[in-house]
Amino acid sequence: MSCQCECGTCKSPQFELIDRIVETHKDEQGALIPVLHAAQEALGYLPEDVQAYIAEKLNVPLSEVYGVVSFYSLFSIVPKGKYKISVCLGTACYVKGAGEVMAEFEKQLGVKVGQTTEDGHFTLEGCRCLGCCGLAPVLVVNDNIHGRLTTNDVSDIINKYKEIKQ
Amino acid sequence: MRSVDELKALKEKVLKEMSGRVDNNMPTITVHMGTCGIANGAKDVLTAVVDEIKNKSLTNVTVAQTGCPGICYEEPVVTVAIPGQMPFFYGKVSPEKAKKIVTEHFVNNKSVQDWLLNSDGNSTKEISAINYFKPQKKVALTSCGAINPEIIEEYIAVDGYFALAKALTEMTPLQVIDTMSKSGLRGRGGGGFPTGRKWEFAYNSKGDQKYVVCNADEGDPGAFMDRSVLEGTPHAVIEAMAIAGYAIGANQGYVYVRAEYPVAVANLKTAINQAREMGFLGKNIFGKGFDFDLDIRLGAGAFVCGEETALLASIEGKRGEPRPRPPFPAVSGLWGKPTIINNVETLANVPHIIRNGAEWFSAMGTEKSKGTKVFALAGKINNTGLIEVPMGTTLRTIIYDIGGGIPNGKKFKAAQTGGPSGGCIPAEFLDMEIDYDNLIAMGSMMGSGGMIVMDEDTCMVDIARFFLEFTQEESCGKCPPCRIGTKRMLEILTKITEGKGTHEDIENLEILAKTIKNTALCGLGQTSPNPVLSTLKYFRHEYEAHIYDKKCPSGVCKKLVNYSIIAEKCIGCGLCARNCPVDAISGEVKKPYTIDAEKCIKCGVCIEKCKFGAVVKK
């Protein structure tokens, strides 16, 4: 795999990172998914060259790697925003008005579900049940869960994570 | 761990050393830190408790953490245990409240009666005596919220790993299987298959290598018992898997957990490491020549991976597509080897059954559904949370006694069980005893135990559409009935909710439902029409209102509702007009306002703002 940074000589750090990830999982049966999880955790997403590199390292066809990446909704082949706002669209949350909360986010962020704001700060996503149905409707921003939402909370949440930007 | 005596000695030692909750030596203040507690600010509460103890220079208090006690509606929950007194349970604790609780208890030697959950004004009572807990019976959730899940000794102190000891030292594998069969335990993951029989199949399958898999994919949106068990009592699952391994002759297990449950994964990892260190996992457990170890595999956001054959494909590192059965996993499972797959809650029952015997377990429940069932109570209900009741408890007990009824004086419409594969139970069945067979008979199913309560403001056609959207998105695409059939059904339902329904729609839905049920490859497709069939059965009139009258009786389907102002109630304050984002409301001050239906985008702001209830949607 050729160099991806622009120096033209070195092995890009991202591939060295993957070398290390593959090393820790190489003796596991069915290592592909754990490796993809670790790679996405480290890089934020799984671009094609990374998939190709993983395929080569694990000695599986690229088609199989891509097949797996595209099958599971948590794997992404496009970069995500710094803050991932994931509104739960599970049943409990839906019954309690998660749809309206989602619509309000779309309106205020000016993006649709699955899209990232132009400044790369927020990605808006839907997810299926965070297991906090007792607090429905619920959303998670990266790892922080916010519960008992109403549409009035939307701007506060956006502002809270906007401020972290500076 | 080499012998039972060693385990007994350890338990004695732990009980002696342990302060606070399990054995009362020193006052303890415990913060419940399950995912929902944390989401409600339990971390800040914990910090406040620790700070206040430091500020007041208190030395004789232990601070502890535990999992979720199941009272989600009162989170964050804090308990104070003082030797010789009834434990004090506090709900909706803020950092400020936490400080006051610390001061009152440990400086002034008083409780704060007003904030207590288990008080009748003057005195404290057993927490199990409050309405929410009274009808409950805890088996799988016994230690959830009672012990610190990150300390293996606390699990041992409540007889943890004694079931494994008993199985390995006093029972043959066949006796273990026989006990499971006699207990009548059925799978809690959805299907309700007898656990003993499943283990027996795997026992009888020949193979040099066998596997035990725990299904912690918990895909039903609205169910969270598996998360809570893994977070609150991970050792119970580990112990059960080792027992299962011994019974069928497997020495490797996998726990397949959804990636959406980070706290569960973290607690489980800690627990596995501790169990290994103590020798409950690893080689020659209890000196009986039995080896067993566990690994965790993370899901990656595919609902279908909860289906057992898809789950196995996913552990193997492949796309999580199901395959036809037979062969069943007990014959040919993970990497072609005999494998048993059990749900988290199923497994959490196992140590109790081995310790207390099959008869103890089968004494609870109904004729064909033994033991207890955990339900995740959510939706339009006052007391949301995780409850465990004997099988056969009526829906009325769950909704009104435990759940405290419907908020805002609204009417109960239905309870949905079984998630996207299930159906709804309407009000006329409130007195039905809930067990596997009664639910099936009425067109729903147990599923994993999600129970979403719906009130008069929930539109049943919209809910059916919601579920079809879910299954349609989650269909893996392998078989056409599911891939294409659910899409067609969703299109029809969308059409109906948009007011474009025509008279042949209901019949077409029924034809499609029947075809998909009979021809889809896996459980996901086969059960996907259930939400539609069950709402059609009990709420057909709502479908008809949408199709023929172009009305949504619950006022949910936006395209079918119209907003208007009741002139007699409107005082002409103009608040609605000022807040309308599209200037659809006009009028003169102190005279009734009106809404221009052409401009109205049905956002509902006017209803929210009007203090006089003058705006209505119909």
Ligand SMILES: Cc1cc2nc3c(=O)[nH]c(=O)nc-3n(C[C@H](O)[C@H](O)[C@H](O)COP(=O)(O)O)c2cc1C
């Ligand atoms: C579409 C689909 C989704 C499923 N999801 C789950 C799940 O999330 N958790 C679970 O334990 N079982 C789930 N099951 C049931 C499993 O296939 C399997 O029957 C179960 O894990 C067996 O364990 P048990 O006998 O202990 O219930 C699902 C089945 C289907 C068809």
Ligand code: FES
């Ligand atoms: S449905 Fe939203 S957290 Fe469960």
